[in-house]
Amino acid sequence: MRITIEGASEEFERKLLALLAEHRHELAVTADTGWTVERAERYLRSLPAGARRFAEMVVADGDGYADADTLRSVLGKLNGPTVALSRAIPRGVKAGWWPEGTRAPVTVVYDPDNPSWQKAIGYEVSRGNVPVFRAALARLSPGTWGGDAPSAPTPATVGTGWAAMDDVPRALDILEEGEDR
Numbered sequence: 001m002r003i004t005i006e007g008a009s010e011e012f013e014r015k016l017l018a019l020l021a022e023h024r025h026e027l028a029v030t031a032d033t034g035w036t037v038e039r040a041e042r043y044l045r046s047l048p049a050g051a052r053r054f055a056e057m058v059v060a061d062g063d064g065y066a067d068a069d070t071l072r073s074v075l076g077k078l079n080g081p082t083v084a085l086s087r088a089i090p091r092g093v094k095a096g097w098w099p100e101g102t103r104a105p106v107t108v109v110y111d112p113d114n115p116s117w118q119k120a121i122g123y124e125v126s127r128g129n130v131p132v133f134r135a136a137l138a139r140l141s142p143g144t145w146g147g148d149a150p151s152a153p154t155p156a157t158v159g160t161g162w163a164a165m166d167d168v169p170r171a172l173d174i175l176e177e178g179e180d181r
Contacts, residue, residue, distance in 0.1 A: 004032070031099030035129050040136035042097050043088055043105065050075055051084035058106055058123050059133040065109075068120045078120070082108070105129050 008016070020027060035043075044052055054075060058066040071078055085106050092098050109122040125133060 031101065033099055033102040035102075035105055035132050037132055037135045037139070039092075039098050039102075040105070040129075040133045041139050043092060044133075044136055044140055046088050046091065046097075048080075048084050051081040051088075054078070054081035054123075055085065055106055055125075055133070056137055059125050059130055060137055064127060064130040065122055065124045067122050068109075071123065082123075105133060 005016070044055060047055065054071060057071060057074065058064065062070075068078065071081075075081060086104060089098075089102060089104050093100050093102065105125050106123050107125075108120045109124055110118050111121045
């Protein structure tokens, strides 16, 4: 029998885990380590901007593969983004965002003709994960705007800062008062 439970309350989860522990010798419990759109979105949100752009270039711009030189030309050194990508997986396991054994979605490609020098020649995302991560990237992207928003403030209604007559304490006035004491 296979059971998938999503969105359960903490109380339900606690009771279910207690029941499973009671019958642990009769059961084989495995976790689904595959990438879902929700997991991919969480993964991408957890990345700093450079690493997120790196993943976007591999998934969206490169259709699952990006040449390392192309990535370097846009992002500079790849150490920062690749470290952030690799650290996101254990951080997500620790936070409970995905189960232990979840594989990194972006993997390095080395030159097979030069096994002694391991400089990356590219990075890839598996074909099965490309549509999942594309959907996650679409969720993260701001939508296109089709018209005016009646509630959106304009510079004319908001202003650009404090007016001379506004009752706002000035930093220098506060400092001068402190010196008088």
